[in-house]
Amino acid sequence: MTPTAPTIRIPASDGSGSFDAYLALPPSGHGPGIVLAQEIFGVNATMRAVADHYAEEGYVVLVPDLFWRQQPGIQLGYTEADFQRAFGLYQGFNETLGVADIQASLNALRERPECSGQAGVLGFCLGGKLAYLAACHTDADVAVGYYGVGIEKALDDAQGLRGRLVLHIAENDAFCPPEARAAILAALSGREQTELYVYPGVDHAFARQGGDHFHKPSALMAHQRSVAAFKAAMGPHPDFSALWDKHCEHEFATRDVAATMATMVAEPYVNHIPTMTGGVGHTMLSRFYQHHFVNSNPPDTTLVPISRTIGATQIVDELLFCFTHTCEIDWMLPGIAPTGKRVEIPLVAIVKFRGDKLYHEHIYWDQASVLVQIGKLDPTGLPVAGIETARKLLDEHQPSNTLMAAWALSAP
Structure with missing residues (x-):
């Protein structure tokens, strides 16, 4: 020793x-x-x-x-x-x-x-x-x-x-x-x-x-x-759901960086997979939250929960992330000036815990769909969709296979 x-x-x-x-x-x-x-x-x-x-x-x-x-x-x-x-x-x-x-x-x-x-x-x-x-x-x-x-x-x-x-x-x-x-x-x-x-x-x-x-x-x-x-x-059996809800409250409602960091372990990390934004470690992540996330989301940003799966070590949240693009969103649309467009995007958050603190977040969404919705990507001829992806998540009876030209050929 x-x-x-x-x-x-x-x-x-x-x-x-x-x-x-x-x-x-x-x-x-x-x-x-x-x-x-x-x-x-x-x-x-x-x-x-x-x-x-x-x-x-x-x-x-x-x-x-x-x-x-x-x-x-x-x-x-x-x-x-x-x-x-x-x-x-x-x-x-x-x-x-x-x-x-x-x-x-x-x-x-x-x-x-x-x-x-x-x-x-x-x-x-x-x-x-x-x-x-x-x-x-x-x-x-x-x-x-x-x-x-x-x-x-x-x-x-x-x-x-x-x-x-x-x-x-x-x-x-x-x-x-x-x-x-x-x-x-x-x-x-x-x-x-x-x-x-x-x-x-x-x-x-x-x-x-x-x-x-x-x-x-x-x-x-x-x-x-x-x-x-x-x-x-x-055990132990911390209430992951309550811990994650409190973390999101500090991120999007109170917009309190210190309180957000207090819900996490000493050296956490966040990775927004499509844009590779976030931070590793307390110093880098605090900087990210302060200057590029917590105060960089449009005022009308809302999270619409769809499902939540709670495991032994993590939560998987399925939700709709909705906003009007009235400010530059560093973490999702870095370098893109506000377009005023409405965006509704399915998003998945995989949140890992250590004890009763968040350890990391892996956040996934379809970046092509975001770009279509703000008018920065022309979907013509591409297998991508816009706000329809969010609407079909809420209503499974919305049309399927609209991007598949071959779909009509398989009709009985």
Whole structure:
């Protein structure tokens, strides 16, 4: 552990000593618990960053030093020399004692005033197998394992499975070759509260940000599934709908930039996909909101909700975005002088949360339809439409297939 890292001391259950554990607390100061089981590289900066991330999701996270019986305080990088040293520690690691240390960590976590009582296990690499073993041999409420090494050698332990189990498996993982993966899937598929996900075309450590095998799409999907599992088993369950409504109120009604930013995590981002406008991080996004969004929307701007889907980590809003183009709208129509034209456009907002704060917004709309409606794009001969797209969203009986010349040829 680094000298300034927040750590606690945990007594081993066998009376052989005690070990350090890194502690990460959520912004609220309390929540369900997660014991994070390390990779073979120790409780290094990567593991602490993962802990901090899950703390922002609303969890009290404890990362025990599972190599303490061999050498306390191991923190390795990812060079070839580090890997050789880490592999040596892995070969000398006693999994039975490791699982006992995870149970001791669960006990210590549940006893802390910050923890709401329920606690799960999350693990990567070596920790991925330990998460599986914890699901079989500890009282963890839920266990999530990423690319666990050697699970196929412990499938008999599955008779002790309790609680929810999620395993993320990399298709190209040399440490879990096809025959091992097939054995895991055959033994564990179809079990109640067990979820198995194979990520095609990715390698071991695909979720380690900055690593050689990092694959962002798979890492994002796996993270969403992991948080969903933790929330289903333990919570927390913030009111995403109310949080998003409050955020939109500050954006479009009160037009208060500081209040808007207060609904978001410390380093959020916004991406308006068609125009690539928005901002990444507090400083850039505050600037964007202040000078190019909150005070740059026409006075008659209205949002007409059509549907809302609320998931474990995000909201998907379908709505109509309506306005009269009486001012330059930097984020949607940058560089286009006001035309005075009326615009009604279907819009989809995918809003991701961490804990009880917004983390990011991905906003989608049909830019061609906007340009048609303000008279900047001639739709003649092009497969694009104007305000008709909004009207058909409200009334599905409006004509279909009007852009398809071949439609008339298929008539019976």
